[in-house]
Amino acid sequence: xxxxxxxIMDAAMAPALPARAEVEDFLFxxxxxxxxxxxxxxxxxxxxxxxxxxxxNDDDADPExxxxxxxxxxxxxxxxxARLQGGFALAQQPLSRCSHxxxxxxxxxxRGGLIEVQxxxxxxxxxxxxxxxxxxxxxxxxxxxxxxxxxxxxxxxxINNDGPIGNLSFIL
Amino acid sequence: MKSFGDLVQxxxxxxxxxxxxxxxxxxxxxxxxxxxxxxxxxxxxxxxGDFRLRAIGRQPVIFVRDHEGAVRVLMNRCTHxxxxxxxxERGNADGFTCAYHGWRFRLNGDLAAVPYGDRYDxxxxxxTLGLRPAAxxxxxxxxxxxxxxxxxxSLREHxxxxxxxxxxxxxxxxxxxxxxxxxxxxKTVYDxxxxxxxxxxxxxxxxxxxxRSHFDNIRARTGNDPRVHxxxxxxxxxxxxxxxxxxxxxxxxxxxxxxxxxxxxxGEGPVREYADALMARHGEERGRHLLAKGSVHLMIFxxxxxxxxxxxxxxxxxxxxxxxxxxxxxxxxxxRALNTRRLRAHEAFYGPAGAGAPDDVEIFRRVQxxxxxxxxxxxxxxxGATMEQQGGNGYAMGQITDEIxxxxxWRQWRTMMEAEAIMPRLEAVS
Numbered sequence: 001x002x003x004x005x006x007x008i009m010d011a012a013m014a015p016a017l018p019a020r021a022e023v024e025d026f027l028f029x030x031x032x033x034x035x036x037x038x039x040x041x042x043x044x045x046x047x048x049x050x051x052x053x054x055x056x057n058d059d060d061a062d063p064e065x066x067x068x069x070x071x072x073x074x075x076x077x078x079x080x081x082a083r084l085q086g087g088f089a090l091a092q093q094p095l096s097r098c099s100h101x102x103x104x105x106x107x108x109x110x111r112g113g114l115i116e117v118q119x120x121x122x123x124x125x126x127x128x129x130x131x132x133x134x135x136x137x138x139x140x141x142x143x144x145x146x147x148x149x150x151x152x153x154x155x156x157x158x159i160n161n162d163g164p165i166g167n168l169s170f171i172l
Numbered sequence: 173m174k175s176f177g178d179l180v181q182x183x184x185x186x187x188x189x190x191x192x193x194x195x196x197x198x199x200x201x202x203x204x205x206x207x208x209x210x211x212x213x214x215x216x217x218x219x220x221g222d223f224r225l226r227a228i229g230r231q232p233v234i235f236v237r238d239h240e241g242a243v244r245v246l247m248n249r250c251t252h253x254x255x256x257x258x259x260x261e262r263g264n265a266d267g268f269t270c271a272y273h274g275w276r277f278r279l280n281g282d283l284a285a286v287p288y289g290d291r292y293d294x295x296x297x298x299x300t301l302g303l304r305p306a307a308x309x310x311x312x313x314x315x316x317x318x319x320x321x322x323x324x325x326s327l328r329e330h331x332x333x334x335x336x337x338x339x340x341x342x343x344x345x346x347x348x349x350x351x352x353x354x355x356x357x358x359k360t361v362y363d364x365x366x367x368x369x370x371x372x373x374x375x376x377x378x379x380x381x382x383x384r385s386h387f388d389n390i391r392a393r394t395g396n397d398p399r400v401h402x403x404x405x406x407x408x409x410x411x412x413x414x415x416x417x418x419x420x421x422x423x424x425x426x427x428x429x430x431x432x433x434x435x436x437x438x439g440e441g442p443v444r445e446y447a448d449a450l451m452a453r454h455g456e457e458r459g460r461h462l463l464a465k466g467s468v469h470l471m472i473f474x475x476x477x478x479x480x481x482x483x484x485x486x487x488x489x490x491x492x493x494x495x496x497x498x499x500x501x502x503x504x505x506x507x508r509a510l511n512t513r514r515l516r517a518h519e520a521f522y523g524p525a526g527a528g529a530p531d532d533v534e535i536f537r538r539v540q541x542x543x544x545x546x547x548x549x550x551x552x553x554x555x556g557a558t559m560e561q562q563g564g565n566g567y568a569m570g571q572i573t574d575e576i577x578x579x580x581x582w583r584q585w586r587t588m589m590e591a592e593a594i595m596p597r598l599e600a601v602s
Contacts, residue, residue: 054525057356064512067356067500070525071516079389079520083527088385091530162261164361164495167533168524 015110015144023117024105026149027140031100034171039081042171047143050074051153054172059157069161069168080171091169096127098170102138114141114152121156125170132166135159180586182579183554187543189585190365190551196491203474203588204229208310208317208330210476210485211235213353213499214243215314221264221279227487228318233306234258234268235316238279245306245318246281257303268303277303312336313343314350334413334567335472342468342478344458347449347505353483355515358498358523364536366488367581369496372532373477373484374418374577376402376410377555382535386527401572408572411563416473416584418577442507449505471577473584481514482522492540498522498529553578 033042054070055061063071072080083089104120116139123134141153156172158165179186189195209228212235216224223236225248232248234257248256250270257268257277267284268277276285281303286292306318310327317327328336343351362369372378379402380387387398400406401422408422451459470478477484478501487495500518502511521528543551556574563569570576 056358056523061356063515064508065355065502065515067358067515067523068519069358069523071519075393076520079393079527082389082392083385086385086388088388089527089531090382090385090534093534162359164359165524166361167530169530 015113015115017107017110018115018144018149020105020107022149023107023115023142024102026142027102027105027117027119030151031102035098035100037084037095039084039171043077043081045151046074046077047150047152048074049152050077051155052077053153054156054158054168055161057162059161069158069165070156070172083169084171089169091167094127096125096132096167096170098126099124108139111141114143115149116141121172123172127167134172136161176586176589180582180589182583183557184550184552185582187549187551190367190540190543191491193491195589196365196488198589200229200488202591203585204488205231205320206588206591207321207324207474208319208327209474210472210483211245211306211309211316211318213314213351213483214311214316215351216353216499217243219264221266223258223263223265225258225261228306228320229488231320232256233318234303236265236279240280242280243309243311243316244280245309245316247304247306249304250275251283251301251303281305313339315339330415331417331472332414334411334419334565335417335470337565338413338419338468338470338478341462341465342470342501344454345450345462345465345468346503347446347453348503349453350504352502352504352511353499355500355502358482358500359495360498360524360529360533361489361493361495362533362536363493364533364540365491366486366494367585368536368539369484369486369494369532370471370474370477370581371578372536373479374410374420374471374581375575376406376408376420376422376572377575378532378535382531383528385531386521389527404571404573406572409563410570410572410574410577411565412560412568412570412576412580414567414580416581418471418580420469420471420572420577422469422572442509442513445507446503446510471581473581480522481518494536553582 030042030045050073052070052072053063053068056067056069061068084092084095101122102119103122106118108116108118110116119138119140121136121138125132125134136156136158139155140151142149143152179189205228211226211228211233212224217235217237220237220239220241223234226233226235234246234248236244236246238244248258250257250272252270252275253272255270255272257270267279269275274287275283278284283298283301286298306320307322308319310317312327312331343349380399391397401408406422411419411421413419447463450462454462467480468478475486481501483499483501485497485499487497489495500515502514519526523529553575556570556576557579560568560570560576568576
């Protein structure tokens with residue numbers, strides 16, 4: 001299992017943990033922006049030290065020596081949404097219609113000044129007569145800013161990350 | 173059915189070759205069960221007992237290193253009642269025990285134990301009931317190919333000098349002269365014929381159209397326009413290397429994108445360290461050749477392509493469904509930062525969430541759909557057909573946007589499909 005299980009308290013850096021309701025509101029808002037295809041607003045949730053990471057093959061894969069499905073830093077996120085917005089990404093002509101359900105939310109603790117949140121993702125993506133169902137565990141790492149929570153890291157551990165996957169060119 | 177010579181002509185092919193289930197069935201026997209098929213890199217299974225499940229056509233095989241250190245390719249089928257003896261896709265095992273009636277096989281395939289053996293008589297010969305091996309297994313620089321036919325060309329003869337030279341370049345780009353293929357695998361699947369992926373892997377005509385969204389991003393970020401590397405005026409070439417194999421020489425395109433070349437988007441330190449290591453191993457001249465080349469782009473008929481920084485294995489499932497496995501290749505002896513960079517560059521373009529590969533796959537799906545339209549059943553492959561030249565390496569050469577590689581694929585396909593009556597499976601086993 002990964003290091004995210006159980007509460008982790010780093011006394012020197014620990015921010016006050018938010019109530020689950022505040023965190024849920026943030027995750028639900030993020031999901032709603034993706035489903036509404038408001039990618040600019042979604043990007044605005046992210047901090048500049050962003051990491052959007054979807055491991056491949058093994059949940060404990062080491063990104064320095066193992067391939068990931070997605071390992072986007074901020075620049076990669078910008079490229080990703082530019083493809084979705086530009087109209088020339090063939091795999092997103094037409095755009096997938098996505099429906100995110102975020103459940104089982106737990107505020108896991110704090111590490112390195114970030115609030116760690118675990119949840120379960122169930123995602124249906126419809127395109128050209130076919131519904132793809134994706135599911136997995138998510139870990140968000142959030143930063144408390146004066147105007148609210150911001151997204152620093154989002155990891156999605158798909159249950160089928162070692163199996164054949166078709167089109168994954170939408171946002172998880 | 174028309175003859176294969178009618179369906180596959182020199183500069184066009186009939187759409188049914190992508191659509192007809194009967195043709196697909198014959199391909200499994202006449203091509204995949206008849207020629208050298210890439211199975212894996214021996215570095216994927218470094219220790220005795222290490223194994224990977226693979227397939228030759230649709231026939232499931234176990235790619236395994238035995239207790240003596242030899243690499244084996246064994247049919248994943250109990251010789252008793254046909255149960256697949258290995259279920260895990262990868263791992264390390266002492267042997268393979270059939271879950272159905274407990275027959276146990278050694279890593280080299282030998283039958284080691286038959287439970288309650290007293291109900292077999294003395295004519296029952298265990299020595300003949302090991303897991304069936306591929307008829308031939310050969311290795312070139314760690315790349316393992318298997319053939320289900322005991323007769324025919326050796327692997328080296330089948331690949332030929334042109335392919336071997338590319339594989340030497342590929343392997344020698346590692347300062348240690350060996351590839352590391354343990355970074356995992358991207359598995360993708362699409363609703364289309366397997367040959368669409370094979371053809372597209374050597375198609376220099378499509379990038380400016382299919383990959384426009386990616387090129388737009390590169391242009392916006394760097395000011396450089398990758399499109400200049402894939403026009404009819406680009407000084408870059410494709411080679412027909414014989415037996416259906418082909419190579420693509422277009423360093424500019426690979427350098428322009430967020431692709432494989434280890435020299436791009438790296439700090440100065442690791443690049444210098446890598447260059448020095450190559451020079452030290454290979455000398456100035458060959459070292460410079462490898463650095464200038466940067467990557468190998470090679471297709472070996474029928475199921476493997478070396479492109480960017482990965483090995484791509486094509487796995488036919490049915491006439492209109494194909495799985496494709498992309499195994500990133502790291503360079504042994506290169507700085508870790510450089511190898512990590514190769515992984516990030518691979519992900520940025522390839523795999524199911526990359527900025528390029530999903531668009532290729534979408535085209536395969538659309539082509540499979542479009543081919544069902546009647547009126548004119550032909551697929552044209554005439555581009556550059558009358559303008560081929562002899563390259564400096566002695567092989568036929570075409571411009572980067574030509575369809576010389578597709579013609580090479582189909583020529584080999586026709587030759588194999590027209591070959592003598594396909595041996596029935598029963599006869600092959602007896």
